[in-house]
Amino acid sequence: FTIPGAFGEAIKDMYRGDVMAFGGASKKGKSWYLMEMAKIAMMSGLKVAYFTLEMKEMVMARRIFQNFTGQPKYAKPNGISMPYFDGDNIEYRFIEKEGMNLKDSKRFQRKFRKQVRTGQFRLYDGSSGGTTIPQMCATLDRDAYFEDFVADVIVIDYADIIEPEYKRGDAREQNTATWISLKRDIAQKRNSLVITASQLGRQAIKNDGGVADIAENIRKFDQMSHFIVLNQTPAEKKAQLMRIKVEG
Numbered sequence: 037f038t039i040p041g042a043f044g045e046a047i048k049d050m051y052r053g054d055v056m057a058f059g060g061a062s063k064k065g066k067s068w069y070l071m072e073m074a075k076i077a078m079m080s081g082l083k084v085a086y087f088t089l090e091m092k093e094m095v096m097a098r099r100i101f102q103n104f105t106g107q108p109k110y111a112k113p114n115g116i117s118m119p120y121f122d123g124d125n126i127e128y129r130f131i132e133k134e135g136m137n138l139k140d141s142k143r144f145q146r147k148f149r150k151q152v153r154t155g156q157f158r159l160y161d162g163s164s165g166g167t168t169i170p171q172m173c174a175t176l177d178r179d180a181y182f183e184d185f186v187a188d189v190i191v192i193d194y195a196d197i198i199e200p201e202y203k204r205g206d207a208r209e210q211n212t213a214t215w216i217s218l219k220r221d222i223a224q225k226r227n228s229l230v231i232t233a234s235q236l237g238r239q240a241i242k243n244d245g246g247v248a249d250i251a252e253n254i255r256k257f258d259q260m261s262h263f264i265v266l267n268q269t270p271a272e273k274k275a276q277l278m279r280i281k282v283e284g
Contacts, residue, residue, distance in 0.1 A: 037189065037229055039076055046282055047262055050231075052188075053224045055215075055259055057195070058233045059245060060266035065278065066233040067091070069266070070193050071103045073231050077189040078155035085179075085187035086159050087172060089197050093161035096193075100159070105144055111135030119276045126275070158185065168199045169217045176226065187228055192218075194233035195256075208255075215256035236265070244281070257283075 037050045050056055056073075058066045067090075074084045088096045102109065108116065115130030160175055172192075179185040192198070195218055200210035223230040234256065236245040244267045257263060265281040272278065 037077060037080065037082065039073070043280070046280060047264060050229050050262060052227045052229055054261035055219045055223050055230045055232070056262040056264070057231075057260050058264050058266060059236050059283075060233075061236050061245060064266045064268060066266065067099070067193050068103070069264075070191050070231060070233060071100055074100075074157065074189065074191045075104055077229075078157045081154045082188040083154075083156045083185060084158070084189045084191060085176060085185075086157065086191045086193070087162055087167070088159065088193050089162045089167055090193060092163050093159060096159060096161075100157075101144075106133075107137070108133050108135055117276065126277070156185065158187075166199045168201050169214065169221055170201060172198075173221060173226075176222075187226070189229045189231060190222060190226070192230065192232040194235075196233075196235055212255045215259045219259040234263075244279075 038044050039047060047056075058069045060066050070086075074086050078084045086096075086100075091099075098109070101107075112133040112135065115132045117128050118131050120127045120129060158179070160172075162172075176187060176190070195215065196211070198214050198218070200214055201217065202213065203210065204213075218230060218232070222228065245265050263283040265283060267279045267281060268277070
C-alpha cells in the first residue's frame with residue numbers, strides 16, 4: 037500500500053503485518069490523518085475497518101463524510117483558503133464551499149461506489165470505553181465469517197486508549213502488552229496493515245516532537261514499522277502548514 041505524492045515518497049511503502057502510527061500533541065490532527073489514510077486505502081480498492089475508540093459514531097460519521105466529500109460543516113460563501121505548493125513557495129486560493137448536506141449522502145455514496153471498485157469501509161464504535169484487542173478481534177472474526185468482510189487495512193483511533201486485556205503491572209507495562217498484542221494478534225495474525233495514533237507528551241506542544249516524546253511508554257516504538265510525527269508551530273497553523281518527521 038502506497039500513498040501518492042510527496043507524502044507517500046516520505047513515508048515509503050507499507051505492508052501487511054505492519055503497524056504504522058501517527059504521533060503528535062493533542063489537537064494536532066491525528067484523527068484527520070487516520071481518516072485520510074483510510075480513504076486512500078478504500079479508493080485503492082482495499083477493505084478498511086475503522087475502530088473509533090474516542091469519538092461517538094455520529095461525530096465520526098460526520099467527519100468522514102466531510103473528509104470524503106471535501107465539504108465543510110457549514111457553507112462558506114466567501115470561500116475557504118487553500119494552500120498549494122509552487123516549488124518552494126506557497127500559493128493560497130479561495131474556493132467556495134456549499135457546506136455539508138446529508139440529503140446528498142445517497143448521491144455521494146453512489147459516486148464513491150463507482151470510484152472505489154472493490155474497496156469497502158466499515159466503521160465500528162468503541163467510544164463507550166472498555167474496548168480490548170480480543171473484542172476487536174471478535175468483531176473482525178464475526179464480519180469475516182458471516183459477511184465475508186476481511187479487512188486489508190485496520191485503522192484504530194487510537195491505540196493508546198485500548199483497554200488492557202490483563203491488569204498486571206503498572207500502566208506502562210499494560211500499555212506495552214497492548215502494543216505487542218496489536219502487532220501480533222491484529223496486524224500479523226490477520227495479515228493486515230494496522231494504522232493508528234499515539235499521543236506525544238506535553239513537551240511536544242511547545243517544541244518539535246519525536247520518538248523521545250512518546251507519552252507513557254517509549255517501548256511501544258519497537259512495535260511500529262512507521263512512526264510519523266506531526267509538528268506545527270502556532271505560525272504554521274495560521275499558515276495552514278504541517279511538518280512531518282518520519283521515524284523508523
